[in-house]
Amino acid sequence: MRADLDTLVIAVYCAACSLFPAPESKPRRGRPQKISDNELICLMVAQMLLGYPSERQFLPVAGWRLRHLFPNLPAQSTYNERCRALAPKLVTLWRAISSELPGFHDQLSFVDTTPLPCGQSVQTANRSELAPWCGFGYSAAHSRFYWGMRLVLWCGPDGCVRDFDLVAANAPEREATLTLLERQPIDGQLVIADKGFAGADFEHASPRSAPACCGPAAPTSPTGPARRSGRSGNGSNRSCKASNTNCGSNNTSPAHPPA
Numbered sequence: 718m719r720a721d722l723d724t725l726v727i728a729v730y731c732a733a734c735s736l737f738p739a740p741e742s743k744p745r746r747g748r749p750q751k752i753s754d755n756e757l758i759c760l761m762v763a764q765m766l767l768g769y770p771s772e773r774q775f776l777p778v779a780g781w782r783l784r785h786l787f788p789n790l791p792a793q794s795t796y797n798e799r800c801r802a803l804a805p806k807l808v809t810l811w812r813a814i815s816s817e818l819p820g821f822h823d824q825l826s827f828v829d830t831t832p833l834p835c836g837q838s839v840q841t842a843n844r845s846e847l848a849p850w851c852g853f854g855y856s857a858a859h860s861r862f863y864w865g866m867r868l869v870l871w872c873g874p875d876g877c878v879r880d881f882d883l884v885a886a887n888a889p890e891r892e893a894t895l896t897l898l899e900r901q902p903i904d905g906q907l908v909i910a911d912k913g914f915a916g917a918d919f920e921h922a923s924p925r926s927a928p929a930c931c932g933p934a935a936p937t938s939p940t941g942p943a944r945r946s947g948r949s950g951n952g953s954n955r956s957c958k959a960s961n962t963n964c965g966s967n968n969t970s971p972a973h974p975p976a
Contacts, residue, residue: 820873
């Protein structure tokens, strides 16, 4: 079957209806809603896939591209207000779909963080509505300070997002990652991170996980092992070598089904 936008939207709508059944209709004041919450969730997914961050730009495109599926598109103000209220349902739907993918249950996974700058001026930091959730932090990968948030991402080897979190830029990176890993049981699994997570404190703070820290080889030995190796779930040390294309392990890795 050829994957296209219509097929994906229909599949998301079916999953949303099975997860959020339509409530019994009750008399309410005001104008009746011409579009359901599940349909709005599908429009939110389509907006993300089409790459339109602005509702003002997306709704005209949706009227041309998805009018046959959603004949009653809301106004921009109504769409914005209802979509903000449906954000928790969207996350719940994403978790349900993600748990059905093969990469969600794989024995190998990857965790990392990335900066999300949200402003460049002092006026923005003082007046922005994101101020309660943002902070000033330092990005070692970009060698600069920034104001915003930090995305903590936990993925499977096939790109399946197991979990994610948004924290302030000044939040400790290791603590945010440990909080993410504690949400799901990962006994006997191998979680690969970069060299920024290497250290005995991180290893002892995550007794249930199997972190293996991979980084570039030591400067004195171009082909030598990484500076710091993590520990696996059974307590044995693992040493990872990083190259431009892959990251291998000196010891035998856990059983991993071929793609």
